[in-house]
Amino acid sequence: YSIHRLKLKDVHGVPLLEPIAQSWESISAFCPDPSDLLIATYPKAGTTWTQEIVDLLLHDGDAEACKRAPTIVRNPFLEIVAPPPVPSGLELLSRMTPPRVIKTHLPIQLVPGGFWKNKCKVIYTARNAKDNLVSYYHFDRMNLSHPDPGPWDGYVRKFMKGELAWGSWYDHVKGYWRAKEERNILYLFYEDMKENPRREVERIMRYLGLSVPRGVLEKIVRLTSFEVMKDNPMANYTFIPNIVFDSSVSPFMRKGAVGDWTTHFSPEQTELFDEDYARQMGSTSIPFRSSI
Template sequence: NGVAVSISFTVYGICLCRARTARTGTTWTQEIVDLLLHNGDAEVCKRAPTAVRIPFLEICAPPPIPSGLDLIEQMKPPRVIKTHLPIQLVPKGFWENKCKVIYMARNAKDNLVSYFHFDRMNLTQPEPGPWDGYIHKFMKGQLGWGSWYDHVKGYWKEHKERNILYILYEDMKENPFREIKRIMHYLDLSVSEDVIKRIVQLTSFQVMKDNPMANYSYIPKPVFDQSISVFMRKGEVGDWVNHFTSAQSQMFDEDYANQMKDVDIPFRFSI
């Protein structure tokens, strides 16, 4: 299936992508970018929920909920945009207009665990089924937005040529100050170190989990049932060890080694 989208960008747009689909730090990155653009002003960044401040490009919903494209058309540049599209489906206008593209990727095992719980609570997604079967769906690329492997490799292989800032979730957790500075420089922005420290604090997991403009608590229950699993669940590196059995981990590792043998993306499964 192909997706054809025509968008015109002026000044610059920022495409916030994550590995394959949900649960790899896009909401985190969106909040960081918004705070950098507003010099760390927390109140300005509470002007609207994340999905309004930074529209989700490919989302379409029944009226009266606006689509991602509807929201984008109403924005004035610079526009910050989120997408989970694989690189081959990103609209050509992003590249032709030299938009800034930040790609956040997370190690496959933690991504799988987090996405499993997300599918449990997201009632617009297919029923995830049992954990053991979900692992196989992930490995075969049978989940939303396709193969995790193809997604992360697609952006990695072109990140230098297309000037994509490729960020790893584990690096962000280990040293958020350093990674936020990388984002700042990439966006040609300049804020003080005190502002960066404030952004580190404002985008910590617990602060964002308690922030109604960032934690998706405004999404109604027919869409997200957060009594099943909250949108911001743990945000940890290495939680996969609490889900994978030894046999499942060995099976996954063997498949992972085969599928990732042609790239050297420095993912870490613990820090």
């Protein structure tokens, strides 16, 4: 098959990859089981990391069990419609029996209503805007099925305007934040996971109603470190051929760090971004680290 950079298409005001927009009716009609768990993120906020922690918690820290298949096969990516070897979400879900762990990048208003009706558990992971942007930039460079990111400066502006696939980062993080009490969403931060992974793994464990021994918890923290996951072929996306994910441009597991934006943003870009950030975030009290 040939790979080409896809276009974006508006779905209820959110730009999505064209094949997703074309299948929107069946995606939005998906009805989960109450036992299914949803892991929701803006792209590049720490999805794969959260997924690996959850899978290990559900398998008592059994590393081999969690190498049964690549992340995207273990946890279907709800809305994705892509050529092989990337399995389309709905197709994969139809072949799996609940309880399932499902990944999505959809902003909260586009999440199929069945998740709320069935009171599914939802874990949301957020990452500070500038690092999230940098990670997305490199991903859009290497993922040859995504729209061309173009030059860095223009990319920063597109991010600010919400013109990237899955739309505005600002609306995304705010949407889940506002709904988190009412819908019992566990809201995590990438920076907290970096700072104290054990504390955050424990939070996830409690949210899922699980209890694993201390030794297992320590093992899960080790197995989900950036260094270990980078070398885990079932977590690092190296199963996707280079004609789709061109790892010579940038690997999927790139840096896994907090604060990499400082090596990308010029002082002018920082100023412009921070001004706009204050405007877009307004009085929202989401505790992103202001020093980042």
